[in-house]
Amino acid sequence: MSIRGGFLIIGCAALALAGCQDVNRRESRASIGRSAERNVTAPVDIRRQRTRDAMRGLRYDSGRVVIVEDEVADVSGRGDAKLAWATYESGLDLLGRNARTRALAQFTQAVIRDPSQAEFYLGLGESLLGKRKLNEAEAAFRTGLDLDGDNVELRVRLADALQRRGALREAVDELNEVLEQEPDNGFAHVRAAVLHYYLAETDLAWQHLSVAEDLGEPYPAQLPGLMRGDINSATARSAGSGVQVGPQVRVDVGAGIEACNETSCAGIDANPQEVVASWNDWRDSGSSEVVRMGVAVSHDAGETWTDFLVRAPAGHQTGVEGDPMTCFDQRTGTLWVGAISFGTGGGVFVARKEAGEASFEPSVMAHESAWADKGWMAAGIDPEDSGATRVYVALNDGVVRSTDMGATWAGPVNLGYGLGFLPRVGPAGELYVAYWDNSYGIKLRRSFNGGLSFTTHTIAVRMDTWDAQNGSRFAGNFRVPPLAAMAVDPNDGTLYAVYFDTTSTSGDNYNVDLYFTRSDDQGTSWSTPVILNDDTYPPGDQFFPWLEVDQHGRLHLVFHDSRYTIQDDDTTHGRFDAMYSLSTDGGASWSEYRLTPQSFDSYYDGLDRPGSQFLGDYNGLGFGGNFAYPCYISTQNGDADIFVNRVIVPPVGDLNCDGYTNFDDINGFVLALVGEAEYEAIYPDCAWLNADCDENDAVNFDDIDGFVSILAGQAES
Numbered sequence: 001m002s003i004r005g006g007f008l009i010i011g012c013a014a015l016a017l018a019g020c021q022d023v024n025r026r027e028s029r030a031s032i033g034r035s036a037e038r039n040v041t042a043p044v045d046i047r048r049q050r051t052r053d054a055m056r057g058l059r060y061d062s063g064r065v066v067i068v069e070d071e072v073a074d075v076s077g078r079g080d081a082k083l084a085w086a087t088y089e090s091g092l093d094l095l096g097r098n099a100r101t102r103a104l105a106q107f108t109q110a111v112i113r114d115p116s117q118a119e120f121y122l123g124l125g126e127s128l129l130g131k132r133k134l135n136e137a138e139a140a141f142r143t144g145l146d147l148d149g150d151n152v153e154l155r156v157r158l159a160d161a162l163q164r165r166g167a168l169r170e171a172v173d174e175l176n177e178v179l180e181q182e183p184d185n186g187f188a189h190v191r192a193a194v195l196h197y198y199l200a201e202t203d204l205a206w207q208h209l210s211v212a213e214d215l216g217e218p219y220p221a222q223l224p225g226l227m228r229g230d231i232n233s234a235t236a237r238s239a240g241s242g243v244q245v246g247p248q249v250r251v252d253v254g255a256g257i258e259a260c261n262e263t264s265c266a267g268i269d270a271n272p273q274e275v276v277a278s279w280n281d282w283r284d285s286g287s288s289e290v291v292r293m294g295v296a297v298s299h300d301a302g303e304t305w306t307d308f309l310v311r312a313p314a315g316h317q318t319g320v321e322g323d324p325m326t327c328f329d330q331r332t333g334t335l336w337v338g339a340i341s342f343g344t345g346g347g348v349f350v351a352r353k354e355a356g357e358a359s360f361e362p363s364v365m366a367h368e369s370a371w372a373d374k375g376w377m378a379a380g381i382d383p384e385d386s387g388a389t390r391v392y393v394a395l396n397d398g399v400v401r402s403t404d405m406g407a408t409w410a411g412p413v414n415l416g417y418g419l420g421f422l423p424r425v426g427p428a429g430e431l432y433v434a435y436w437d438n439s440y441g442i443k444l445r446r447s448f449n450g451g452l453s454f455t456t457h458t459i460a461v462r463m464d465t466w467d468a469q470n471g472s473r474f475a476g477n478f479r480v481p482p483l484a485a486m487a488v489d490p491n492d493g494t495l496y497a498v499y500f501d502t503t504s505t506s507g508d509n510y511n512v513d514l515y516f517t518r519s520d521d522q523g524t525s526w527s528t529p530v531i532l533n534d535d536t537y538p539p540g541d542q543f544f545p546w547l548e549v550d551q552h553g554r555l556h557l558v559f560h561d562s563r564y565t566i567q568d569d570d571t572t573h574g575r576f577d578a579m580y581s582l583s584t585d586g587g588a589s590w591s592e593y594r595l596t597p598q599s600f601d602s603y604y605d606g607l608d609r610p611g612s613q614f615l616g617d618y619n620g621l622g623f624g625g626n627f628a629y630p631c632y633i634s635t636q637n638g639d640a641d642i643f644v645n646r647v648i649v650p651p652v653g654d655l656n657c658d659g660y661t662n663f664d665d666i667n668g669f670v671l672a673l674v675g676e677a678e679y680e681a682i683y684p685d686c687a688w689l690n691a692d693c694d695e696n697d698a699v700n701f702d703d704i705d706g707f708v709s710i711l712a713g714q715a716e717s
Contacts, residue, residue: 046320046343047101051131054105057112060136065121065143067112075112084114091123098396098417099371100130118148125157129164130417130438132469137161152178156188160439164466166508168195186217191440194223194463198505202227220463221528222515226503234516235589236534242687243582244648244657245593251277251296251631251642254307258282259606259640260294261616264376265631266326269551270333270355272625272659273301278324278337279642280616281309282607291322293339294642297358301659302629302646306358312341312349313363319343326620327377329389329405330490330551336406338363338377338393344370348393350377352406366393366409367400380425383450390450394421394433401451413452415445419468420483420618426493432523434486434497440465442484442499444523457523459484460515464502473502473510474541475567476574476602478613485547487555495519496555496587498532498545509569512541514559516587532581534592535563542579546619548628554649555583557590558621558630564599575599578619578632580647595645596634606639615640626651626659650690653710655679657686661710669707672699 057072058065077083091106104127110120121144128137141158144151159174172195178188193208205227212219225232252260259282267275274297281294296307311317320342327336333355340348347368351360375395382390382403391402396419398412415421418435425431431447433454440462445454466473468481484499496518503513515529533542540563548556558580565575578595605613615633622629628647633640653661655668671679672691676699679688691699693706 050101051104051133054101054131055108055133055136058108060133060139063139063142064146065111065115065124065140067115072112075109077113079113081114084110084117084120087113088117088120088123091127095123095127095130095417097414098398100127100396100417101371103127104131116147118144118151118154120144121147122151122154122157125154125161129157129161129467132467134161134165134467134470138165150181152182152185156185156191159188159191160465163191163195163464164470166472168198168505171195172199184215186212186215189215190217190219190461194220197223197227198464198502218458218461220461220501222530223463225528231531233531233534234583234587237589237591242650242657242685242690243591243593244650244685245580245595246302246646246648248595248597248634248643248645249302249305251305251644252279252281252294252307253296253305255281255283255294255641257606257639259614260642261605261614261633261640262322262324262618263616263620263631263633263642264324264326264337265620265622265629265644266328266335267622267624267627267629268328268333268335268355269330269624272623272627274299274335274356275302275622275624275627275629275644276326276335276337276353277305277620277622277629277631277642277644278310278326278339280322280324284309291320293321293324293337295324295337295360296642297353298644299358301627302644308359310337310339310351310360310363312339312346313365316341316345316347316349316365316368318346321346321349323374325375325377325393326622327379327391328622329379329391332389332405334379334389334405336377336379336391338366338375340372340375340395342372346370347372348375348395348400350391350393350406350409364407364409366402366406367395367397367412369397372397374420376420376422378423378425378431380431381427381429383429383431383448386429390425390429392423392425392431392451394423394435396421399423399431399433399447399451411451413454415454416456418443419481422484422486424486424488424495426488426522427490428493430488430493430522432486432488432495434459434484436481436483436499438468442497444486446523459486459497459519459523459526460499460517460529462499462501464510473512473569474543474574475562475565475569475571476576476613476615477572478574478602478605478615479617480543481617483618485545485557487547487549489549489553490551491553493522494549494553494586495523496547496549497526498547498557499529500543500545501529503531503539510541511539512543513539514542514545514557518587532557532587532590533559533561533563533579534590535561538566540564544615544617544619544632546621546630548621548623550623550628552651553584553586555587556621556623556628556630556647557581557583558595558619558632560615560619560632562599564594572603574602574613576602578630578634578643580628580630580645582628582647582649584649593647595630595632595643596636598636600634600636602635604635604638604640606635606641626654650687652690652693652695653707654690655686656683657690663711666711673701673703
């Protein structure tokens with residue numbers, strides 16, 4: 001085990017499917033009384049029990065690792081140093097394959113067999129971080145340092161654990177200890193620079209950053225600009241460009257008052273009024289049927305929805321089927337949904353829907369595994385056959401692929417450790433997978449041979465990091481895993497990524513922003529990240545971004561935002577809004593739109609789980625033609641529901657803002673020729689410049705030929 005380029009190469013995190021609370025007006029509906037009947041704790045029981053089993057035999061509550069003798073009588077090989085080291089090496093191998101819980105069990109066994117080896121506590125602490133056991137990880141690192149106070153890697157990881165829980169000064173102290181031993185430790189200098197910046201000790205931050213630069217250590221590229229006080233942000237643009245943001249429409253229409261979360265959404269260009277959404281759905285009430293994948297289809301541009309449940313195939317169904325995903329194939333109009341059936345006999349299941357159909361075909365198993373976790377899907381050109389489509393699912397176990405439209409699957413090909421593996425397909429069949437490395441990296445895995453092999457690249461170096469289960473940087477009491485969103489321009493292959501990071505701190509409050517970066521060389525290098533959101537002082541927090549690029553190269557983004565409520569991070573009732581943002585110039589400028597009618601309260605998540613809240617970890621967004629469908633969770637009705645707003649981005653010549661240029665726009669075009677005032681009197685919410693068909697920023701008789709050509713093209717099609 002070692003640190004390379006500032007990132008520990010073992011350790012990973014898994015998302016628990018739920019762990020939420022609701023003490024709200026639903027009590028009056030006697031939902032608390034029904035919670036036992038619905039067995040609402042089942043989604044977390046599987047993972048929690050596995051973690052408890054993996055930790056059995058050790059205690060951490062004293063701040064150090066202690067062997068519990070009453071629990072280790074059945075552990076063979078105690079005192080066998082050779083067996084203990086073999087067990088430790090097995091743990092390293094499992095972490096490298098992203099098998100987090102099994103790795104934790106091996107490190108636990110290694111420590112029980114030989115508690116005198118400091119290295120074992122490094123692996124143990126790293127696997128505990130991956131299982132969201134922050135206090136336990138800190139205890140493991142400290143126990144290792146008690147045995148070997150000169151172990152630099154243990155001290156670096158202890159500093160990381162301290163930063164995760166917000167003990168910035170203590171983290172700096174540990175890094176100073178590292179630098180006393182290794183003055184040329186570039187990673188420690190970078191971390192120290194960031195922490196001193198957060199602590200408003202700019203001179204010290206510059207000193208450490210200068211040394212890190214001299215050592216060639218990668219660092220957050222936006223940090224120098226932030227320390228200089230540069231704006232370091234994308235240009236905000238007014239929201240008056242003719243974009244039409246429709247009202248909220250609830251998607252999970254059949255779920256009633258039961259909770260829903262973790263959204264995904266997909267559309268197609270061939271029929272832009274057809275869109276599919278999916279989510280975790282708690283509507284079933286059987287003793288073992290707890291979570292299902294809810295799916296809804298709209299054929300009228302999101303105005304009405306038909307929803308239903310999609311299950312794993314018989315023989316692979318479990319009590320917990322969630323972590324929904326969707327994808328699309330623009331050339332055939334095919335749409336897919338998928339989810340994970342958690343537990344023995346489960347794995348990833350996928351269902352296909354042909355264009356125009358109201359329902360999905362029976363689901364198939366894409367990957368059988370009792371340990372599958374958090375997958376996402378993508379489809380695109382097969383690099384070996386430009387006339388065919390290849391479908392991918394990326395998850396903790398690796399990438400699985402299909403060359404027959406999802407009927408059969410091969411793989412997985414391992415991606416190493418990390419969380420939130422998001423696949424995207426480029427215009428020539430390039431496969432990209434973005435993910436959080438569970439440390440300070442937003443990483444990219446790239447394949448040019450259809451997912452058979454990958455190279456690794458860095459999208460961005462994070463300034464801050466926190467545990468996947470931790471929401472300490474935000475108001476409310478829900479987890480906020482720091483996952484990244486990525487999309488590919490289908491025309492020129494430009495890659496875009498958005499992630500969220502801490503820009504600054506003030507006392508115990510963190511200012512978290514969305515950061516935007518792009519790559520013009522297939523992910524080999526990336527631009528300096530800039531702040532994407534445009535909120536004012538006091539700043540709000542932005543998180544849960546989802547990014548898409550349409551066929552015109554326009555960027556669509558949905559995210560959650562706290563800018564409309566002044567609140568401290570330690571408040572229980574965190575208030576948030578869903579936002580939509582659009583860029584038509586490759587991310588240089590953005591227009592923002594508020595989607596929710598008022599801020600909603602994270603406290604009312606609709607789940608009867610005292611002690612925590614759950615907003616679902618991510619959002620989704622579908623698009624087709626000139627329509628976009630931001631899909632998100634809101635608790636505005638007293639429980640967690642799924643909503644979509646239809647967004648119309650008018651193309652040139654669309655003078656009535658319905659998303660199409662056709663004969664219905666003739667009257668609007670004539671009015672635009674008369675004058676801007678005359679046009680806006682009839683179409684106050686549309687853009688007069690949509691009549692600029694020759695794109696010279698003016699509307700006059702020179703635009704007539706262009707407008708007629710557009711109409712002629714529409715008539716021919």
